[in-house]
Amino acid sequence: MYTNGDSQPDNVRKILKDVRSKKVLNQIMHMINEVLNITETFPLAKGQTAEGLVATVDAALANFLETGSFAISKCPIASTDKGAIIELNEALRVVQDSGQIMVQTGRDFVRDSTSTNKRVIATRSGEILLTAVAKFLILADSIDVKVIVDKVDQLHEAVDKMAAAESKDEVIEHYKIMMSLIEEIDITIRRRAIDLVKPQQRDDLLAARSALRQTAPLLYTSTRTFVRHPEHVEAKRNQEFAVKEMHDALNSLESVLNGRQPEVTFSEYGRIGDLINEIDAFQNRIEIDPRDYRKHTDRPELEERAERIVSGSASIADADNTRESRKQKIVAECNNLRQALQELLTEYEKSTGRRDDSDDIPLGIVEVHKRTKDLRRHLRRAIVDHISDAFLDTRTPLIxxxxxxxxxxxxxxxxxxxxxxxxxxxxIHVARFSCQISSDVEGISVIQHTAAQLERLAPQVSQAAILLCSQPTSKTAQENMEAYKNLWFEKVKLMTTALDNITTLDDFLAVSEAHIVEDCERGIKGILANASTPEENAINCGNVDCAAGSIRGRALRVCDVVDAEMDFLQNSEYTESVKQAVRILREQRVDEFAERASNLAYRQEATGLTWDSNKKESEMNEFINACTLVHDAVKDIRHALLMNRSMDDVDSDVEYEVDGVGATSSDANQTISEQENQQNLMRRLPEEEKKKIQAQIDIFKFSQNKFEREVAKWDETGNDIISLANNMCKIMMSMTEFTRGCGPLKTTMDVIRAAQEISSNGSKLEALARQIADQSDDSRTKNDLQAYLQKIPLYCTQLNICSKVKADITQVGNEIVVSALDSAMSLIQNAKNLLDAVVLTVKHAYIASTKFRRVNPNSVRVEWRMAPPKKQPLIRPQKNNTIIRRASERRPLQPAKVLAEFTRNDIEAGDESGDEIDHFNRQQRRIQDGF
Known part of the structure; x- marks a missing residue:
């Protein structure tokens, strides 16, 4: 088939580059397949003959010609553009002539398919036919585009006529004409957007369509206002702005339709920031094979990358609204990152010439990743600090x-x-600032595009307000102000939703809790401040009232954001518990807080300068209690959200925070028996021991990543080796989680049984892999496989011994001391060693069974197939919001994108249809709402 670019004729490939419509592309590809069935050698289907293939092409050609003639006769420009119709008929005639030649040469070839000369002639005839068909379809598509462009030109004229209207009646008349044209164009544009091949053109077309529909009401109200009040320069500026926006949108539509690049495009805004690119590149670069490490090149490069990250982080830390505490954390993490990198580079240099494997390099890599992760978190939350402050109240200034x-x-x-x-x-500044630490290209595009629109719109909103101030009783000025207000609020809402989309709910809630505490402290200062004059007392009262308003606004914003997140999840006990926590905050705690804070501010204002110290203390305590209501309710929401997470998903400023993840505490005097949940005891290990265990778990995760790259990519179906390996990995993960006090294993007996199951699976895996080794030709791979097989029983036995993790419990005074460090670390280390052995065994078993297998009918049957992506819904439930936001849990990639990556990386074949489907599905929600 001509689906592979190397198989297509050069002239056909050149023409296909000019195709902009999916329908045209599909028609050309269909014709290519039909021609290929003749000119290439394919096994014929049952009941199919070579003559039948030629007859199929002949029938398809006749149908194409008939359909083409009918379409030309019904063409909308048949009566206005005779030249285009003549050109279409001429192109169709060329298709007819070349098709007849193709059918004839095809018949000659199938009658004598051994003739090389006849094959060459038939192939050339096929190329000529395909070229003719492609040119005709592209020409027909250009005619369709011309029809739309003609409508766009009519709309240009309608806009100019409306701008030149001199009376109210003329404005209304021209507006009706303009809106009818917009509705007519809108339907065609939406269809065209779906049909476009290039996703960037699709985005730009829909962005221009959205701008056109949103600006039309502004043009109407501003023109009416100018006609009514031509003496005011503000009215003229409003109208000029609306006219320019309309023409710019129409010019963008026309450029995209004609395949040109618009002056300002939506797609050009989707550029990931330099800082996030540097961090991603740095993390990918630090994992070096010790044998490939070169001090004179790798060290300077990595150090330079780290310094660029530090420099970019400093720009965020030094921003005006970055909290001092957050700035200090960013600086500290930058220093920690530098130190971790130096230690890793030192280990790389020590490993030069050393053959024995050491955990120092994996541990160093894990430490660098950990420090980078911590730096990312502080940078994200610094950004969320800015967003939370700037978007706390977006309506009051305009109102x-x-x-x-x-x-x-x-x-x-x-x-x-x-x-x-x-x-x-x-x-606007905060919105652009927030894009520095995000890798969401689509979200960045929306934010940057909306920020540019708000930047142009803001002066016009002020002009409309000044005009209204000069004519407060004018109905047209009021309607003009209302139109600008509505558009402003709509754009700000879109911006808010887009910002929520690129920030995680964890970061938002953590920052909101911290800001509520800050507002509470600000209110307390207002209560305790001494006032010597009525003016100072008024300022103090205002500070208390402002702090209370901020707390109320932050609480309601938390409710809105969490509710929006839950709307994208299926109803379950988990979502209901979260929604219940939100209802308590919104319907009870916020109202109670607002009432108590309002009464306190009223009493403070009424008492004035006569407040004594005892009164201040009682009022301060009352304010603290009122703030605690809101803070605890927000904390309850966070706890409800965390109930659906594992500890790995919790990215907290407190590294070992288990609050809300199911941690339990017990009274110090409670009798602790051997039968008590051992998992809870592991959570009570001293912090220093927890950190040591965490370091070993990080090394285990390093091996787990290798496992996922080498083993998890294979399909378990028909491959017992992969099935056993996956099962062993899952059990080992549960055992390592037990050492942290989480996971499905609760007691020591559970761990012992898990180790026994690993041992059983290891024996089966070892037996299968040994059969493959025995049935393979002698090679280095066979010898390596046999060596790795000897390690599996050894590590399984060691894991069985280490599985008897016993938490030693002693009571010192009123405190319980739990110690199990040695047993836990030995358990993790042996699990890591076994996992490494399994990875190497599977890797060499694959090579041995596919490259060195002997022909033996009794050999073990193992099928090595790439694992397909998991089934996931192509369409997610959606609301009327213009942006799809991420929920709090980690989301998988869209199925089409996963399939595209799977096909591209592992099979190394196929076309770009996966990406096209992914872009198509992602844009469906934009088609309805216009971003």
């Missing part, structure tokens, strides 16, 4: 501006217009 304008207070309107500009600049 206050409109209120002043409606009252006709010119001075106050100018002051509030300045405040609105500062607020707008802040949210």
């Amino acid at each position: 206050l501006l409109i209120e002043s304008a409606k009252e006709g207070d010119e001075e106050n309107t100018k002051i509030r217009a300045k405040m609105f500009h500062e607020h707008a600049n802040e949210i």
Whole structure:
């Protein structure tokens, strides 16, 4: 088939590059397949003959010609553009002539398929036919585009006529014409967007369509206002802005339709920041084979990469709204990263010329990854600090501006217009700032594109408010202000949702809790501050009221964000528990807090300067208690969310925090028996021992990653070796989790039984792999496989011995001391050694059974097939929001993308259809809502 680019004729490949429509591409590919059935050698299906193949092409050609003639006769421009119709008919005639030649040469070839000359002639005839068909379809597609472009030109004229209207009736008349054209174009644009081959063009087309629909109401209201109040320069500026936005959107539509690059494109905004790129590249680069390490090249390169990361992190740490505590943590983690890298490089240099395997390099790599992960977390939360502050209240500045304008207070309107500009600049800056640490290309595109729109819109909102201030009773000025207000709030809501999309719920909740504590402290300072004048007392009262308002706003924002996350999950006991925690916060705690804080602020204002110290202390305690209500409710929401996570998914500022993950505590005087849950006891290990165990677990995870790369990629079906290896890995993971006090294993007996199951599976795996080794030709691979097989029974036996993890419990005074360090670390180390042996056994068993297998009918049957991606729904439930946001748990890749990566990386064959499907599915939600 001509689906492979190497099999296609050069002229056909050149033409296919110009195809922009999926329908055209599919038609050409279908014709290619039909022609190939004749010119190439394929096994014929049952009942199929070579003459029948030629007849199929002949029938397909006749159908194509008939359909083409009918389409030309019904072409919308048949009466207006005779030249285009003549060109289409000429292209169809060329298809007919070349098709007849192809059918004839095809018949000659199938009658004498051994003739090389006839094969060459038939192949050339097929190429000529395919070229003719492709040119005709591309020409027909260009005619369809021309029809749409003609409508776009009509809309350009309608916009200009509306802008030139001189009366209210003319505005209404031209607006109706303009909207009818927009509706007509909109339907065609949506169909065209689905049919486009290139995802970037699809995004740009839909972005222009969205801008067109959103700006049309602004053009209507601003033109009516200008007609009504031509003496005001603000009305003229509003109209000019709307006209320019309309023309820019139409120009973008026309450029994309014609296959050109628009001046401003949506797709160009989707660029990942330099800092996140540097961090990703650094983490990929530090894993070096010790034999390949070169001090004079690798050390300078890695050190330079680390310094670029530190420099980028410093720009975030030094930002105005970054908390001092967060800045200090970022600086500390940058230093820790430098230190971890130096220690790793030292280990690489020590390993030069050393043959024995050491855990020092894997441990060093794990430490660098850990420090990078910690730095990422602090950078993310520094960004969330900025987002939380800037988007705490996005409505009040504009509402206050409109209120002043409606009252006709010119001075106050100018002051509030300045405040609105500062607020707008802040949210635009924070939005762009947030993209530095995100790798979500689609989310970044939406944020940057919306930020650019808000930047152009903000001055016009102020102009509309100033115009309303000068004409507060004018209905047209009020409607104009309302249109700009609605568009502003719509864009800000879109921006908020997009920012939520690129931030995790864990980060948001952690930052919200910390900010509530900060607001509480600010309120306490306002209560305790001494006031010597009524003005100072008013300021203190205002600080208390402002702090209370911030706490209330943050709590309601938490409710909105968590509810939105839960809407994307199927209803379950877990989602209900989270929603119940949200309802308690929204319906009980927030209202109770607001009432108590309001009463406190009222009493403070009424008491004035006569507040004594005892009164201040009681009021402070009441404010603290009110804040605690909200803080505890937010904490309950976080705990409810964490109940569905493993400890590996919790990325906390407190490294060993188990709060909300199911940790239990017991009274110190409680009698502890041997039958008590040993997992709980492991959680009570001293912190120093926990860190040592965690270091060993990190090394185990290093081996686990190797396992996933070498073993988990194979399909278990028909391969007992992979099935046994996967089962052993899962059990070993559970055993290592037990040493941290989590996972499915609860008692020592559970661990012992798990070790026995590993030993049984290891024996079966060793027996199967040994059969493969015995049935293989003598080679180095066979010898290596036999050597690795000797290690599996040894490590299984050692794991059985180490599985008797016993937590030694002693009581010193009122404190319980639990110690099990040696047993736990031995257990993890032996699990790691066994996992390494299993990985090497599977790898060499594959080579031995596929490259060195002897022909033996009684040989063990093992099928080595790549594991397909897991089945997942192609379409996720969605709301009317314009952005699909990530939920709190880790989400798998979309099935089409997984399949594309699987095909591209492991099979190394296939086309780009997986990526096209993925882009197509991802854009369906944009088609309905226009971003």
